[in-house]
Amino acid sequence: MxxxxxxxxxxxxxxxxxxxxxxxxxxxxxxxxxxxxxxxxxxxxxxxxxxxxxxxxxxxxxxxxxxxxxxxxxxxxxxxxxxxxxxxxxxxxxxxxxxxxxxxxxxxxxxxxxxxxxxxxxxxxxxxxxxxxxxxxxxxxxxxxxxxxxxxxxxxxxxxxxxxxxxxxxxxxxxxxxxxxxxxxxxNPQSYFYLCIVGRDSLQHTAVKTADSGYLQRCLIKHLEGIHVKYDMTVRNSDGLVLQFDYGEDGLDFDYGEDGLDVTKTPFLRSNQTLEVVVANYSRLLNPKALSVARSIGQKQEVEEYSKKLEKWKKKKTSLIKEGRKGKSGFLKFSSKMGASLPAPDTPDTPTDTPTDTHTHGENGRSYKSIELQKQWRALTEDQRKKYSKNYKKCPDPVKSVFSSASNLGVVSEALDDLIDGYYYNHYTKKRLPEQKLTRDEVTTAVHMKALNALVDPGEAVGALCAQALGEPLTQMTLNTFHFAGRDELNVTLGVPRMVEILRTATKNISTPIMEVPFHPWVNKLQAQTLRIQLSQVSLHQVLRSLHVSVELDRDDHNNLHRRTCIRLSFLPYSEYKHTFVITPPQVLAFTETHFLPKVLVKEIQKSFKKTKAKMCSSVFERQRKEEEEKMKTGDKGEEATDNNEKKGNRRRGGEENDDDDDDDDKDGGDDDGTSSNRIKKKQEQDYSENEENNISDDEDDDDSKSHHQGLSEDEGIEEDRVEEESPEAGIGRGGERKRKAKVNPLEVEQRREAVLQCDPCIVDYSFDTNAQLWCEIVLMLPVSGGNYDIHSLVNHKSQTALVHSVKNLRRVFVEDKDQRLMLRTEGVNIMKMFEFEHLLDVNKLYSNNIHQVAELYGIEAAQRSIIREIRAVQSAYDIKIDFRHLTLLADYFTCEGIYKACSRQALATCLSPLQKMSYETCTENLKLALLRGEEENMSSPTANITVGQPIKLGTNSMHILQAIS
The missing domain is CATH 1.10.132.30 (RNA polymerase Rpb1 funnel domain)
Structure with missing residues (x-):
């Protein structure tokens, strides 16, 4: 160039x-x-x-x-x-x-x-x-x-x-x-065999990845194909919607070579070394005719006056900072004056033992005091506000945001102006005097002319270039990649799956959500670890020491044979986990007896009986159906009915000897018994049927498991409140030795025992450690027949997902050193919870890779920056470099409607071109909707023009050439 x-x-x-x-x-x-x-x-x-x-x-x-x-x-x-x-x-x-x-x-x-x-x-x-x-x-x-x-x-x-x-x-x-x-x-042979396995797995990933990456690039191109630069230097799509007022935020054009470096217009505006090349070629760059034309057009005088005004404000601001004074806006002055005298309002559900300042936050994370100050400020009249804003002057907008860089020489970005100043004072003036042939104005003019020539050309199809720049490197990424985010235990999805989440699906439930919050500089490692312990979830399996199960045959009041199953759970002593977990033995025992035993363990055992009972019922029904068919064939209904009754009676009598028919025997025995035990059996059967209806399919089991986790948090919170009332403790965690109750009084023991017995009829006895609360024992009366279950495996499996303590959406929490500063990393995202610990965490620097949550809490502009950061994080793992202009254009397109959308069929529904929507997916559906709604095609999108055989209106076809008529 x-x-x-x-x-x-x-x-x-x-x-x-x-x-x-x-x-x-x-x-x-x-x-x-x-x-x-x-x-x-x-x-x-x-x-x-x-x-x-x-x-x-x-x-x-x-x-x-x-x-x-x-x-x-x-x-x-x-x-x-x-x-x-x-x-x-x-x-x-x-x-x-x-x-x-x-x-x-x-x-x-x-x-x-x-x-x-x-x-x-x-x-x-x-x-x-x-x-x-x-x-x-x-x-x-x-x-x-x-x-x-x-x-x-x-x-x-x-x-x-x-x-x-x-x-x-x-x-x-x-x-x-x-x-x-x-x-x-x-x-050696073992290593060679491992390499063959990994190589075959990589080939499989490559085969699948080719389709995924190719389809993702097609999605990008179909969405971005109509985005181009207009003559007013704005970036718009084919519908005329403004996406950017300056392409790439500075309006400069660029391109990439195969090595990832710029090769066209902008590489000479990067550093002192590149500016040296521009200044050395001053005579060749500054064509006198082109320079005179550039200076003759535009608003030269207005630009100079505005630049002086901006420079004057910056000098004044710098002097105030050196003197130790900082200019405050009217609202900040009002807040400083009124904030000290404004008491924090009380909230009805504010706990008295919460950490410092945690009760001052509303649902949106802002303190109640700041919300009240905002209301009072808005209630002031205009004259009252002027009193506070009398000596405050807002910083003028940058020159580039007021004047067009395409028609005014010298209107460049602030970054380029700073680069010119740094080059001249730190590099050019350090040369020997004979080499300093140009003045400051000549150096500035040379760079400004280079920047003017480097502006993006009107009609440039920047959308298609963006799609190609992002889609082509996808082939270099792997299909399934996990990156350890600072810790080996915390991994983040990368590669094609993460790019699909960002670019194509825009899902709210990402595969590996993480959150990063730095601690304040004054927070030490002990405080950080205490907070980590408080936020970490604790499962029952982590505090379970041993499990003992004993089974013996026993008969009930009606002489029916049952399995008397005794399950004893022993827990770790408090001294072994008091510095690791936030829970206490009373909480563990309370959670076990109110939730785990009756709602998880007993329920799973009953499921196994219901599956067996369903098989037995189906076999009985099949037998009865065959008997009915035989009766219809013989025609002797009376004799067959008599025989059937005799057979049923024999089965009833034989049920006492045959263990396989105990369930039927229980039902028939209950028909002749009018005592209270009959009502208990009916209630048990009703509970069984309700459980069976709630667990018809495996999918419903999964849904039930999800609700089970949600229920854990609620139960755990209730029990925590009860324990906290009994043994209050200051601070943010429970790291120190706690005051525990010496012994549970007999009245409470009986109440808790009765509460467990009332949970299910099959529970016949319950006892627990009334001194240290380190064990509990439950006795179940189960049928002899049916029920294929292993209580040891069942408790081991279910205790891993039963959470005694948890914070919503947070699974694991880590503390690490990053850039000589403590950082809190979490697997899972709960931004609102972090605001409760703002006295420890620098919540102003909180970051999450869940773009939807960032958009909901911080606004769509924050989501736009989050999209850019996430794409760069994925590409940096593969040493892929993509220009910032591509990323800003893509992020602006994703957020231009005020919500985060991606390259999906639903996102393309807002496009005004029916032909473009039909060429993407579901052609018949879009054609039907276009006919029903009477949509018109304005033939502005590239797809529409190609469909009818016309040249697209991009590049050299974006303007009309008129013949001069003499």
Missing amino acids: LYGGHVASQILTSINRLCVYYLKWVGHTISVKEFVTPPSVSAKRRHALNDLIKRAPREVSRRLGIPETSFRDHFERVHMSQNQKELAAIDAAYTSVLGPTTSDVTAENERGLLRRTLDNHMRMMVDTGAKGSKVNMNQMVSLFGSVAIDGKRMPLSITGKFLPSFLPYESNPRAGGYIPDRFMTGI
Whole structure:
């Protein structure tokens, strides 16, 4: 762009011919020498990897908090219970232990190659982008490292072996998929087999990913195809809707080369080095005729006056800041004056023992005091407001927002003005005096002319360019990728799945929602960990010490045989988890007896009986149907009826001897009994039927499980309030030793026992530890027949999802150091909860990857920035660079209607072109709606013009050429 297109074409042709001639007699050969390292480097590599293999089991055990000698037992127990959370923790521990050493060895080997930089032909081929990558070279020179499938280590067989050649539950990292070998020295058969597995899995992902990424790019193009630049420099779609007043927020054009660097108009407006090129070519850039034309048009005088006004305000603001004074708006002055005397209003549901300032927040997160101040400010008259705003002057808008940069020389972005000032005072004036040939005004004019020539051209199809720039790199992403967000335990979905969530579905329920909130600088690690404990969820499984089940046969009052099942749950003593969990033994016991035992455990046992009973009823019905058919064939209805009655009587009498018919025997015995036990049996059958109706299908079971989790939070909250009233404690958590009740009084013991017995008729007895409240025992009277269940497995499985303590939508919470500052990271999002701890958390810097929640709480502009940040986060994992202008255009399109929409069929419903909607999806449906509504096609979209064979109205076709008539 400095010397024109003709000169650029000539130099490219010359370079091409020179390279072809060079390759004719040089060529490009990669030999073994490209991967050779000195003996000292190789010995250091072997020592580091051997030491890593030896100490890895010990480090992993330490991170898991278990002795090294009991690692295999722990691994076996977790594998047999299929506890996915614990399995993921083991994988994460291996990743965190192996990762640092692997990175160090790779970096050391790369620096220790005998052939470096351009002397290394392999490195030259990788760096130029011709073929290969650094990963391929590291696999040849250093090691393979960890291989994984869908973010997990190699799977275990049913015997606990990774491969037949490894011991069950082997702690050696090689068994789980860590390969410390390299291609240069060869790999063992187990490692080769693992590489084949991962390679096949990658091929499968590539095959599926091709369709996903291709369809996503098509969605982008169909939505963005009509977006272009108008002659007033605004960016609009084919319907005329304004998306941006300046393309990319500065109006400059750009393009990308294959290496991700700018190659056309804007690269010379990036840094001091690029501005030096512009200034050095001052005479060639400043065509006197073009400069005079640029200065003759526009509003030169008005621009200069406005620029002086803005500069004057900035100088005044700077002087006030140096003097220690800051200008305040009228509202801030009013708030400072009235806020001190305004008491915080009381709310009806404000708890008295809440942390500091947590009760001052309303539903939207703002304090009640700020809401009251806002109401009082709005109630003031205009004259009253002027008294507070008398000496306050608002900062004028930037020059570029008032005047057009296309018709006024010197109207550029503030960032470019700052770059010019920095270049002139920090770089240009530091040169020797003979080299300073230009004045400050000449340097500024040269850059301003370059910026004027770099403006985007009217008619440019920036929407299609954006779709191509975002869609093409999708092929470089993997199908299923998980990135560890600061911690090995907290992963974030990346790759194509995350791009689908952002660009195509715009779902509210994203797969891995996270939230980041920094702590205030004065918060120490102890306070941060206390808050983490308070926000972390606690399951019953985490505090369950042991389970004992005893079953014996017994008879009831009617001499019917039943299974008397005694279940005893023992809990950990408080001293073992008082610094880890926020709960207390009374809370654990209260949750168990009010929720887990009657509503979870008993209900699951009854489900197994209902499935058996349904099978029995269906077989009886089938038998009766066959008997009726036989009676119809023989015609002897009377005799058959008599025989049937005799058979039924025999079955009733034989039921006492046959265990399989105990359910029928209970029903018939109840017909002749008019006592209260009959009513109890009927109530039990009614409860059974209600449970059966509530669990017809597996899908309904899942829904019931969801409601079960919601119910846990409510129950847990009630019990917490009760315990807190008994043992109040100051602070944000319950980390210290608590005051517990010495003993439960007999009246309360009897009340709690009766409450459990009333929950279900099959519960015949209940007792618990009245001193330390560390165990409870429940006795169930269950039928002998039917019911395929394993109480040990049932309690182990259900206790993992039964939450004694939880915060809504928060699953796991971590505290980490980031940039020398403590950061709270959560799996799950609950922004409103974070406002309760603003005395510890810097909620002004809170961030979440759930774009919908950001839009609902912070506004659509915050969501627009969140979209840009999320796309960049996904692309940075693959070292993909996309210009900021593309991202701002896409985010503005997604949020232009005040809501967050994506490239879906529903989002295209607001398009005014029926042909464009029909060409996307559901052609017949859109055609029918267009006919019924009488929609008109204005032939402005590219799809509409292509459909009827007309040229699209973009680029050179965006204007009409008129012939001059003499």
